[in-house]
Amino acid sequence: MIKVKLINKSNNSAPEFATEGAAGVDLKAFLEESVVIKPFERVVIPTGLYIELPQGTEAQIRPRSGLAAKYGITVLNSPGTIDCDYRGEIKVVLINLSNDEFVVNSGDRICQMVIHKFERFEWYFSEQLGDTTRGNGGFGHTGI
Template sequence: MKTNESDISVKIKINDSSLLPARQTVGSAGYDLSACLKDKTSILIQPQEVSLIPTGISVEIPIGYEMQVRPRSGLSSKNKLIVINSPGTIDSDYRGEIFVPIMNLGDKDFEVTHGMRIAQILLARTETIDWKIVTSLDNTDRSAGGFGSSGTH
């Protein structure tokens, strides 16, 4: 449901036990994704292990947009959990269930439970590129200086 003129409608399919992605505050950019474990009580992620956490939702992203999957800062800083391909991209033509690949960088097992907020999603505009093949590029102060060439501070 659109609440103002800048809102974009996105179709979402949820199963009976999944939670709708939700912003936690009016100023939140991202919508929190929750784990949907259906018949499981939890998923244990051991140190240095990656687990694909199901969310129970599928979306129909409008053409010209992508959905980015990002870590939740509190979950990352307090528990050393990261979304390994962050930011992950969900393309506009993908219609399957969204899974979140979470890696435990800590030294203790981490238990993901049903309904736990595990990541956040943002809708972002994308552009198509019209590649122009040239024989040279304009020079800049940095030019081909490489990574770190703009200074250390």
């Protein structure tokens, strides 16, 4: 199990897994006053959380499906990456992709955070790449 050190400067409870099978935890807004996100506007929402991840891990910030489906609210740089050497407050860039204003209140669940292990890599240069059936088939090459 990955252990993550947490400083919680918010009035909110520590993030928890909602179900036994949940891959991530919901993060909550930590605001002095409500924030209105106008249509097609982006805002940075603080969480009051600070983490220390173990070396070789990253946190990914992802949209909440309910906010996206019901209200058009999503994480703009999705997934957002929190590197293991970052020590600042976790803040979330939300965007309103609907035609209606959306209000974020302190304590609202605004995104999910998933922790992943990763491996560093190194480059080596070559004049060609190996052949595959797909080759250089890009966006939509297999059809709809």
